[in-house]
Amino acid sequence: MSVLYRSEAAQAEAWSQYFAEHAPDLTFRIWPDAGDLAEVEYLIAWQWPPAFLASLTNLKVLFSASAGVDHVDLSAAPARPQLVRMIEPGLADSMSEYVTMSVLALHRDLLRYIANQAERRWASLPIRPAGGRSVGVMGLGVLGQAVLARLAPFGFRLRGWNRSQRAIPGVDCYAGEEALNAFLGQCDVLICLLPLTDDTRGVLGRRTFAALPRGGAIINVGRGGHLDQQALIEALDEGQLSGAILDVADPEPLPDDDRLWNHPKVLLTPHVASMAHAQTAARAVLENLRRHQRGEPLHGLVDRRKGY
Numbered sequence: 250m251s252v253l254y255r256s257e258a259a260q261a262e263a264w265s266q267y268f269a270e271h272a273p274d275l276t277f278r279i280w281p282d283a284g285d286l287a288e289v290e291y292l293i294a295w296q297w298p299p300a301f302l303a304s305l306t307n308l309k310v311l312f313s314a315s316a317g318v319d320h321v322d323l324s325a326a327p328a329r330p331q332l333v334r335m336i337e338p339g340l341a342d343s344m345s346e347y348v349t350m351s352v353l354a355l356h357r358d359l360l361r362y363i364a365n366q367a368e369r370r371w372a373s374l375p376i377r378p379a380g381g382r383s384v385g386v387m388g389l390g391v392l393g394q395a396v397l398a399r400l401a402p403f404g405f406r407l408r409g410w411n412r413s414q415r416a417i418p419g420v421d422c423y424a425g426e427e428a429l430n431a432f433l434g435q436c437d438v439l440i441c442l443l444p445l446t447d448d449t450r451g452v453l454g455r456r457t458f459a460a461l462p463r464g465g466a467i468i469n470v471g472r473g474g475h476l477d478q479q480a481l482i483e484a485l486d487e488g489q490l491s492g493a494i495l496d497v498a499d500p501e502p503l504p505d506d507d508r509l510w511n512h513p514k515v516l517l518t519p520h521v522a523s524m525a526h527a528q529t530a531a532r533a534v535l536e537n538l539r540r541h542q543r544g545e546p547l548h549g550l551v552d553r554r555k556g557y
């Protein structure tokens with residue numbers, strides 16, 4: 250029986266060492282040194298081309314190296330191996346840091362100070378207390394909840410919106426389409442941490458921006474497909490939105506001539522908000538693998554019908 254790793258090459262050695270130390274009973278292989286493919290029972294992968302997957306005839310569990318699984322065609326993955334998305338504390342920590350940085354940057358007008366500096370303009374803006382600002386998260390899953398917990402000590406009024414109802418202490422939670430406008434009306438800063446599905450594609454669009462308080466701002470750390478880029482530029486230029494921090498885009502990277510590159514109210518980062526960290530991710534995957542061996546339910550099973 251073997252575990253095959255086919256993901257980030259730079260992290261492969263750290264994964265291998267973790268398994269050697271903590272699971273000497275398992276053979277850990279790094280692609281392309283896969284050994285006998287019929288012996289592979291567990292796969293850790295970012296991408297899984299259908300022909301490659303078909304060659305793993307005894308595969309039991311496919312551990313996605315990413316939290317989002319929108320980049321693979323789930324209908325092309327045979328139903329047999331269970332598909333698990335990445336849930337691990339390192340990934341949640343980095344996401345919480347990135348979003349906290351972004352919320353504080355918007356709250357303290359950093360985009361405007363960067364633009365002022367470029368014009369050698371020394372001009373102060375009023376400081377607004379955190380308690381006078383509302384911050385809302387779309388998608389109250391593992392990452393959305395981690396982000397809200399990290400933001401709590403700053404004193405913002407916290408909101409959350411999700412498909413199913415959640416109860417999170419200190420957060421006003423809204424659920425479902427019918428509550429979306431009420432939620433948006435309460436968000437000076439809107440953070441997208443939804444998975445990309447048919448239901449959520451383009452959710453950051455004209456209708457959503459119009460429902461935010463005038464001068465609101467957005468942070469997109471979900472996927473580029475969540476954002477209608479043209480609608481964003483219009484909302485920024487027209488003043489409905491005051492700023493946007495975007496870690497994801499569609500396509501990635503953006504074309505050289507895309508207006509977002511040098512829009513003064515936009516800060517772009519190249520899909521670096523977070524990623525799985527070898528040490529903590531290897532521990533989380535091994536714990537899940539042991540659950541599977543004991544016949545217990547796995548954490549983070551992807552529901553192929555829902556797409557996340």
Ligand code: NDP
Pocket residue numbers: 316317318344387388389390391392393410411412413414425442443444445446448449470471472496497520521522523524557
């Ligand atoms: P989870 O699956 O834990 O959470 C997703 C949440 O979104 C769930 O609470 C779900 O609600 C909710 N949701 C799904 N569809 C809808 C909908 N149509 N309307 C309202 N709520 C909905 O995912 P994670 O928190 O682990 O990750 C979220 C996303 O973050 C990933 O899919 C990925 O796109 C992105 N990501 C980005 C990274 C980056 O570096 N930029 C890094 C890692 C992840 P319910 O439970 O009720 O179904």
Ligand code: OXD
Pocket residue numbers: 314315316317318335523524525
């Ligand atoms: C992820 C990502 O989904 O890195 O894990 O975007």
